[in-house]
Amino acid sequence: MPTATKDLYEILGVSRDANETEIKKAYRRRARELHPDVNKSPNAEDEFKELNEAYDVLSDASKRAQYDRFGTIPGAAGGGSGYVDFEDIFGGGFGGMGDIFSSFFSGFGSNAARQVRKDGRDMGIGLKITLEEAAKGVKKEIVYDRLAPCADCNSTGLGPDGKSVQCPECGGTGRVVTVQRTFLGDMQSSQTCSKCNGTGESIEGACEECGGQGRIPDRQRVSVEIPAGIHDGQQLRVPNYGEAGLQGAPSGDLIVTIRMQPHEYYERDGDNLHAQIDISMVQAALGSTVLIDGILEDEEVSIKVPHGTQNGDVLRIKGFGMPKIKSDSRGDLYAHVSINIPKKLSKKERELLEKLAEEMGEEYNEVKSPLQKLREAFI
Missing domain, CATH: 1.10.287.110 (DnaJ domain)
Incomplete structure (x- = not known):
């Protein structure tokens, strides 16, 4: 540089x-x-x-x-x-x-x-x-x-007074034949004319800009x-x-x-699009509506998350994928659900969750596997 x-x-x-x-x-x-x-x-x-x-x-x-x-x-x-x-x-x-x-x-x-x-x-x-x-x-x-x-010669290769003539070396054939005498007799060979490079034509008065x-x-x-x-x-x-x-x-x-180029949010599969949406455990349990930006400018996609949605569930939203080439229709959008579990809880939030666990009859202090519960049932 x-x-x-x-x-x-x-x-x-x-x-x-x-x-x-x-x-x-x-x-x-x-x-x-x-x-x-x-x-x-x-x-x-x-x-x-x-x-x-x-x-x-x-x-x-x-x-x-x-x-x-x-x-x-x-x-x-x-x-x-x-x-x-x-x-x-x-x-x-x-x-x-x-x-x-x-x-x-x-x-x-x-x-x-x-x-x-x-x-x-x-x-x-x-x-x-x-x-x-x-x-x-x-x-x-x-x-x-x-x-x-x-542009100077309009692609002809000719100067102002130039003209295209038959190559004098090969007579316009583009090939030159040579004969070599050997003890076996005359050997004839043909090769591309070196003067016109096989075109059969020669330029007199070539364009100065392109050299003919x-x-x-x-x-x-x-x-x-x-x-x-x-x-x-x-x-x-x-x-x-x-x-x-x-x-x-x-x-x-x-x-x-x-x-x-790769997209930071969407992944393309043919005419369909795939994206991950993050929701809370409350939204997953009670159901909710999630709004995301669509692939087209100023487009907003409303995704209805049904109650009881599980982590990894895939929701299909018809007609919000990629436009189909030379068509008015579009592919679909597939939203992959990821449920976020809070890592930290306030005192109030923990109390509410403990009450919910009691209401649902769930154990949370010591979680036992199904096999452990089965063994305890026979003791």
Whole structure:
């Protein structure tokens, strides 16, 4: 994490009044220079990490405002880790902006003779929500890093005077055939064209921003509607918000997996809820009504405790569980009764209980087991 003595604007190479677009472009330009995949300087990794941390603050309006006002760095950063909405990124092999750039460098223009995937891959995020949010439904903003469509070239990869031409190396086939003479005769082999990486096309006059890929590493913000009643582990698909495809090819999708945070009072079982209610021995004996807060906002649940209720009894309250997804109905609430026995009694309370014991014919000074009583009956 950069300290307050470091100037984040200087690290990015922008003025203090730079707008969001200027900050993004400055970051990508510096990242291409400093990324360890292309920069072999022994300090490249540390400088790239510092650059990411500076961008993490200056690309977020609230963090930037705090930094500008106080000169301090709010929260932890580094590839989006300061955003508490998500827990992991998968399905494209991405784990932050550093990995995004690694994929960017290797995805096009590499010397490796391998077939390049043009369609963008799906990406996945685990989104943590509370039980209350799952009950009422909520809109969440997710912040993550991805290869996004390049706005400068409209994803084509072409510069102002650029054009796509047939690869002169492979003749547009994407494969190069070589023949090697051996004592057994001519041996023919085929491999992916190293010039076009198997695309069969070459760009003349590529876009300066994306280098001809039609996509750029960027930080993405997207709002996701979480429906009421959603369960832990369920997934939501956001079309076209995964990895962008090469040169305008289709983008992958963003897969949002819901992760439910534990609740301090309620435990969920499908669409039903379970909760413990504490009552006194008097309430259990005489019966009572217990009021608790429901799972929905401003909801109050009235639980009727019948007289003679025992410790561990379970009371069912219909229609006060979780809302069922895409339905107007709800599950049920199960109240597990816990009877509290007072540890200390006042003199008056003890006298009253002793009178009650006498009235009920109960022994309390020396409690005998049923077996002891049976033995005494035959003496």
